[in-house]
Amino acid sequence: MKKIALIALIAGILLAATAYITEANDLPGAVELRTVGFIGYIFIISAAAYFSLYWLYKWNKEAETIQP
Secondary structure, three states, rough: HHHHHHHHHHHHHHHHHHHHHHOOOOOOOHHHHHHHHHHHHHHHHHHHHHHHHHHHHHHHHHHHHHHH
16 A cells, blocks of 8 residues: 555656646646646545554554553
8 A cells, every 4th residue: 555655656746747737837738737637636635634643553553562
């Protein structure tokens, strides 16, 4: 699952960056790429949420082993 989240993060960054660069430089197809950029943001947020929950779960497991 970590690999999928990492791939989603990288893909989201690429999609969002492509949409931003296209919009900033006023290139053709900028309007169509807004949707792609929004999907990229969703990928980034989803991957960040997964990794945050993963680390919270891992820290909780470590805290349970420390306490008697």
